[in-house]
Amino acid sequence: MSEHTLDARNLLCPLPVIRVQSKAQTLADGDTLKVICTDPGALSDIPAWCRINGHSVLDTQNIDKEVIITIKIAKDSA
Amino acid sequence: MNPPRKAVALISGGLDSMLAAQLILEQGVHVEGINFFTGFCVEGHTHAIRKHDGAKPKRNNALWVAEQLGIKLHIIDVVEEYKDVVLNPKHGYGAHLNPCLDCKGFMVGQARRWMEEHGFDFIITGEVLGQRPMSQRRDTFPVIARESGAGERLLRPLCAQLLPPTLPEREGWVDRERLLKFSGRSRKPQIALAEQFNISEYAQPAGGCCFLTDPNYTRKLQDLWQTGAGKHYELDDIMLLKVGRHLRPRPHFKLIIGREEGENNYLEGYRRQFTHLRPAEHNGSLALIDGHAGADDIHLAARLTARFSQGRDLASVRMSVTEKDGPAYDVDVTPFTSEEIPQEWYL
Ligand code: SF4
Numbered sequence: 354m355s356e357h358t359l360d361a362r363n364l365l366c367p368l369p370v371i372r373v374q375s376k377a378q379t380l381a382d383g384d385t386l387k388v389i390c391t392d393p394g395a396l397s398d399i400p401a402w403c404r405i406n407g408h409s410v411l412d413t414q415n416i417d418k419e420v421i422i423t424i425k426i427a428k429d430s431a
Numbered sequence: 432m433n434p435p436r437k438a439v440a441l442i443s444g445g446l447d448s449m450l451a452a453q454l455i456l457e458q459g460v461h462v463e464g465i466n467f468f469t470g471f472c473v474e475g476h477t478h479a480i481r482k483h484d485g486a487k488p489k490r491n492n493a494l495w496v497a498e499q500l501g502i503k504l505h506i507i508d509v510v511e512e513y514k515d516v517v518l519n520p521k522h523g524y525g526a527h528l529n530p531c532l533d534c535k536g537f538m539v540g541q542a543r544r545w546m547e548e549h550g551f552d553f554i555i556t557g558e559v560l561g562q563r564p565m566s567q568r569r570d571t572f573p574v575i576a577r578e579s580g581a582g583e584r585l586l587r588p589l590c591a592q593l594l595p596p597t598l599p600e601r602e603g604w605v606d607r608e609r610l611l612k613f614s615g616r617s618r619k620p621q622i623a624l625a626e627q628f629n630i631s632e633y634a635q636p637a638g639g640c641c642f643l644t645d646p647n648y649t650r651k652l653q654d655l656w657q658t659g660a661g662k663h664y665e666l667d668d669i670m671l672l673k674v675g676r677h678l679r680p681r682p683h684f685k686l687i688i689g690r691e692e693g694e695n696n697y698l699e700g701y702r703r704q705f706t707h708l709r710p711a712e713h714n715g716s717l718a719l720i721d722g723h724a725g726a727d728d729i730h731l732a733a734r735l736t737a738r739f740s741q742g743r744d745l746a747s748v749r750m751s752v753t754e755k756d757g758p759a760y761d762v763d764v765t766p767f768t769s770e771e772i773p774q775e776w777y778l
Binding site for chain 1 (some may be wrong): 466468472489491494495497498502503504506507508629656670696697701702
């Protein structure tokens with residue numbers, strides 16, 4: 354299990370979701386992915402994408418103008 | 432028992448594709464959604480950059496629809512491949528720069544490739560006969576099926592009974608009797624069906640599913656093609672066309688001026704790629720200069736940008752200028768009055 358970070362700053366949705374989708378394909382079950390976004394829409398879309406695909410959202414933070422979402426990858430249903 | 436057949440549904444985020452997918456799900460077919468990001472998509476967030484849209488839910492409707500339906504959604508980045516559709520549409524444009532027929536053929540073609548790669552059996556769309564002037568006609572439906580390569584594996588559940596039976600119907604993968612015969616522009620049948628399915632919330636896109644049907648947007652796109660290096664674009668170009676006021680005071684440069692905080696924040700992300708300016712001592716917008724601007728041009732841009740600052744009525748406003756890869760300095764300028772800005776500068 355390893356930790357990864359994805360910089361999705363200055364991307365408008367759905368690009369952060371698309372980046373997360375591609376990154377998730379390269380990760381293993383139980384890996385965590387920290388996604389940093391500036392589009393506040395990511396707060397709704399990345400969790401929705403996770404729910405659809407069976408991944409879990411461990412944490413969401415709103416710091417300054419950035420949204421940081423930490424996801425735990427569930428590979429079976431990816 | 433045979434495993435269920437699998438369909439890939441084009442999900443736009445609107446009601447029609449949602450209903451089409453639900454109809455097929457109800458027949459016991461395994462459905463997954465596919466959605467394409469072209470760069471021109473109208474989705475909530477691009478608007479949500481602007482504060483006045485803050486009351487709207489900030490969500491991607493396609494993802495939301497997939498979640499309501501309980502299906503997976505695959506969002507595919509087709510920005511590069513889509514350029515040829517916009518730049519060289521074989522079937523031409525609609526009322527604006529919307530190449531709807533080529534676009535539909537392209538998207539169904541992408542879905543067809545995805546279907547083949549993932550071992551799915553057929554494709555469904557939310558198209559309704561006669562609903563859109565260019566792509567949803569009896570004579571253009573076969574064009575989409577043919578040019579996409581989907582052929583008989585393309586099923587349009589909302590109007591299937593008005594069309595010749597497709598492979599999924601003939602093979603009994605779906606029951607044609609339980610498909611529909613919607614036609615025309617009225618939304619009433621869809622709204623009634625939504626009620627029947629207990630779907631009470633859905634997006635109602637006005638006009639079309641993308642910015643290429645929006646005259647304000649396409650005017651700026653035309654300007655980009657006429658004044659840039661010809662008819663082509665990069666993703667950043669077309670994203671920036673969605674944000675800010677665009678003014679072209681000279682053929683060789685235009686100004687992109689944020690209209691409020693959300694847009695200014697978004698433009699901030701681009702500032703290193705452009706000469707940019709903002710008021711030094713007043714609240715006001717960030718402006719990017721797109722093009723080649725000499726000293727006189729920068730002075731003019733500063734006067735224009737000052738017009739959109741809180742110092743607009745003062746005799747002199749101090750503006751901070753940062754040239755692309757160059758020096759940063761302040762200039763004092765007299766803001767333009769609104770009468771001094773020719774209407775034709777606004778794109
Ligand atoms: S409105 Fe836009 S996305 Fe929809 S079919 Fe036409 S060109 Fe394609």
